Amino acid sequence: MSTIRKIAEYTNLSPSTVSIVLNGKSVSRNISEKTVNKVLEAAKELGYTPNISARRLRNNNTKKYIVVFWANDFRAPLLFEFIKGMQQYIEDTQTDTEIVLKLFTPDLLYKALQPDTLAMYSSAVICTASNKDLEYLEMTDFTTPIVLYNRFSKKYSNVLVQNHEIGKKAAELFAEHNKKNAVIFTAQDGQYIYSEKRMSGFMKTFSEAGGITTVINAPQNSMRSGYDTIKQTESMFRNADCVFCLYDVLAISYLDYLRNTNLVSVPENQEIISIGTNDNDTYESLFIPLSIIKIPISEMGKECMRMVIEKSNGDYNEAESKIIDFVYTSRLTSK
Amino acid sequence: MSTIRKIAEYTNLSPSTVSIVLNGKSVSRNISEKTVNKVLEAAKELGYTPNISARRLRNNNTKKYIVVFWANDFRAPLLFEFIKGMQQYIEDTQTDTEIVLKLFTPDLLYKALQPDTLAMYSSAVICTASNKDLEYLEMTDFTTPIVLYNRFSKKYSNVLVQNHEIGKKAAELFAEHNKKNAVIFTAQDGQYIYSEKRMSGFMKTFSEAGGITTVINAPQNSMRSGYDTIKQTESMFRNADCVFCLYDVLAISYLDYLRNTNLVSVPENQEIISIGTNDNDTYESLFIPLSIIKIPISEMGKECMRMVIEKSNGDYNEAESKIIDFVYTSRLTSK
DNA sequence: CTGAAAGCGCTAACAC
DNA sequence: GTGTTAGCGCTTTCAG
Numbered sequence: 132m133s134t135i136r137k138i139a140e141y142t143n144l145s146p147s148t149v150s151i152v153l154n155g156k157s158v159s160r161n162i163s164e165k166t167v168n169k170v171l172e173a174a175k176e177l178g179y180t181p182n183i184s185a186r187r188l189r190n191n192n193t194k195k196y197i198v199v200f201w202a203n204d205f206r207a208p209l210l211f212e213f214i215k216g217m218q219q220y221i222e223d224t225q226t227d228t229e230i231v232l233k234l235f236t237p238d239l240l241y242k243a244l245q246p247d248t249l250a251m252y253s254s255a256v257i258c259t260a261s262n263k264d265l266e267y268l269e270m271t272d273f274t275t276p277i278v279l280y281n282r283f284s285k286k287y288s289n290v291l292v293q294n295h296e297i298g299k300k301a302a303e304l305f306a307e308h309n310k311k312n313a314v315i316f317t318a319q320d321g322q323y324i325y326s327e328k329r330m331s332g333f334m335k336t337f338s339e340a341g342g343i344t345t346v347i348n349a350p351q352n353s354m355r356s357g358y359d360t361i362k363q364t365e366s367m368f369r370n371a372d373c374v375f376c377l378y379d380v381l382a383i384s385y386l387d388y389l390r391n392t393n394l395v396s397v398p399e400n401q402e403i404i405s406i407g408t409n410d411n412d413t414y415e416s417l418f419i420p421l422s423i424i425k426i427p428i429s430e431m432g433k434e435c436m437r438m439v440i441e442k443s444n445g446d447y448n449e450a451e452s453k454i455i456d457f458v459y460t461s462r463l464t465s466k
Numbered sequence: 467m468s469t470i471r472k473i474a475e476y477t478n479l480s481p482s483t484v485s486i487v488l489n490g491k492s493v494s495r496n497i498s499e500k501t502v503n504k505v506l507e508a509a510k511e512l513g514y515t516p517n518i519s520a521r522r523l524r525n526n527n528t529k530k531y532i533v534v535f536w537a538n539d540f541r542a543p544l545l546f547e548f549i550k551g552m553q554q555y556i557e558d559t560q561t562d563t564e565i566v567l568k569l570f571t572p573d574l575l576y577k578a579l580q581p582d583t584l585a586m587y588s589s590a591v592i593c594t595a596s597n598k599d600l601e602y603l604e605m606t607d608f609t610t611p612i613v614l615y616n617r618f619s620k621k622y623s624n625v626l627v628q629n630h631e632i633g634k635k636a637a638e639l640f641a642e643h644n645k646k647n648a649v650i651f652t653a654q655d656g657q658y659i660y661s662e663k664r665m666s667g668f669m670k671t672f673s674e675a676g677g678i679t680t681v682i683n684a685p686q687n688s689m690r691s692g693y694d695t696i697k698q699t700e701s702m703f704r705n706a707d708c709v710f711c712l713y714d715v716l717a718i719s720y721l722d723y724l725r726n727t728n729l730v731s732v733p734e735n736q737e738i739i740s741i742g743t744n745d746n747d748t749y750e751s752l753f754i755p756l757s758i759i760k761i762p763i764s765e766m767g768k769e770c771m772r773m774v775i776e777k778s779n780g781d782y783n784e785a786e787s788k789i790i791d792f793v794y795t796s797r798l799t800s801k
Numbered sequence: 802c803t804g805a806a807a808g809c810g811c812t813a814a815c816a817c
Numbered sequence: 818g819t820g821t822t823a824g825c826g827c828t829t830t831c832a833g
Binding site for chain 1: 820821822824825827
Binding site: 479480481482483486496497498501522523524525526 | 802803804805806808809810811
């Protein structure tokens with residue numbers, strides 16, 4: 132690593148002169164052209180690159196570094212919403228903070244996140260962690276504060292949605308409309324460890340209201356897989372008077388199927404509610420505008436940021452859990 | 467700002483002892499429990515928060531900080547792909563680098579990016595800049611290296627796709643199939659300053675082959691706006707023997723329209739090609755799998771990272787332009 | 802069990 | 818025009 136001092140020695144100049152030149156202040160400081168060239172050439176020669184930490188230290192840059200870990204798989208729009216929420220908090224509160232983004236491979240969080248690498252950040256937000264990743268976190272000790280997004284832990288603070296309540300809400304809505312025969316449409320997805328709570332929240336409430344629930348599980352959480360699964364289990368969907376989709380992709384594939392087949396009439400004979408994370412426009416522009424229980428990703432991002440900043444400000448209190456309310460929006464697939 | 471030294475004074479201990487305790491090394495260093503508690507309490511009391519830059523400097527952390535500027539509007543999946551590409555480069559080359567993400571409001575880049583704030587990073591990648599943002603960059607001088615994503619500049623290095631060639635490619639494909647009557651379906655979008663080149667590339671080539679092109683411009687780049695626009699200009703679409711969509715959202719809304727109306731039969735009487743940025747699965751699972759000219763966002767992210775690292779390593783050469791090839795994938799909407 | 806001292810790389814104030 | 822000096826906050830070695 133080349134430094135300003137080395138350039139100074141190499142050119143027989145002083146470090147301050149070199150610094151002035153490299154910072155583009157040679158004009159205002161009346162440095163001679165000859166000296167400027169000498170410095171620039173030496174910098175090039177020696178492959179100088181500034182040490183940003185030193186510069187920041189010297190400049191009293193007391194920024195907080197918040198590192199965000201996010202799995203490198205398919206949940207792209209969520210990441211964007213999440214970061215938007217975090218940045219919202221930064222702007223609202225004028226906190227001097229920067230967001231460092233690290234994508235990691237599911238189950239391999241431990242490779243990206245070691246205690247001593249974490250010490251190089253003010254604090255960390257960990258998102259989309261798998262069960263394996265959580266295990267690693269539980270058994271490892273960090274001096275850097277950590278906040279978990281949508282994963283519960285006694286050890287670390289976390290921001291959650293009420294998974295059980297989401298299922299309950301859908302069941303209540305259906306029960307109010309005297310629905311008796313429900314399909315829960317879900318997909319196999321090792322990552323989403325909270326879908327079971329959403330599912331059981333629905334089933335418990337719906338059966339208490341006298342209804343029967345069937346679960347249909349697509350092999351993958353995609354349009355195509357959803358569509359194929361519906362085709363194979365068509366009679367289940369035809370006989371249901373209400374459908375609760377755990378992922379909006381599945382609901383959209385179902386709407387597609389309905390458009391092609393006229394299997395049932397919605398919402399007269401069947402109501403549909405889906406869990407979703409996209410913006411309203413997405414759901415409104417569908418074949419039939421889709422009723423959605425929305426997970427407020429941006430809000431959660433904002434809340435994660437609040438927590439993490441608080442922790443990095445020396446809040447040594449116990450882990451806290453914060454629950455963010457979901458929002459139900461009725462559109463044309465439900466009454 | 468509280469520091470280790472202040473805690474040391476407050477507790478009548480030395481800075482080194484305080485440091486040891488705060489780094490969780492009190493056990494291995496045999497610090498007495500009494501001292502540990504004294505330090506922790508003082509830290510809490512004084513609101514101590516570590517200065518990360520100082521810590522990094524001391525630990526010879528010579529990381530590069532690459533800051534990525536991205537407009538806070540709707541291009542979420544692109545951001546994800548882009549960062550994935552950047553991170554790919556980091557992993558491939560084992561560069562010690564971190565990616566700092568800054569979302570900015572379109573046209574207001576100057577607020578987020580001042581020369582002296584940029585000096586706190588090794589280098590910057592600027593994405594999705596508007597014309598106004600570009601003007602600001604051209605007229606401002608920075609000592610920090612900058613790379614532009616998909617925007618041309620003589621002053622700054624940049625990574626581009628061949629916009630003109632994309633249009634040309636689509637026109638060539640249609641011309642080969644003896645198409646004579648094309649619709650270009652696009653949308654008003656101040657951000658996307660390169661669509662005109664894609665459009666003119668198409669028109670030039672198509673007219674040279676004896677074809678006629680009509681441009682239809684939706685007010686917004688969304689499913690709904692696309693659908694409504696098609697409805698209002700249905701005869702144009704009916705009479706065309708080929709359609710070139712500049713955005714995949716528009717193509718998808720058109721496929722929806724076709725499914726509902728059977729306006730034309732695809733690809734027998736009409737072929738459709740769209741520009742797209744999503745993964746193959748998205749296009750394959752549509753009503754009719756969609757032929758796509760794909761913008762390789764990840765590749766471009768990777769290339770931006772390569773450039774920016776090179777620059778931050780003291781490459782003082784002139785601005786370079788790198789062109790990344792697009793990929794055409796034929797599916798069922800074209801022959 | 803705790804403290805003194807040195808130094809990471811940088812820049813600003815001041816001196817000449 | 819250029820150099821000397823000091824110090825940002827932290828951690829590690831070594832001494833006691």
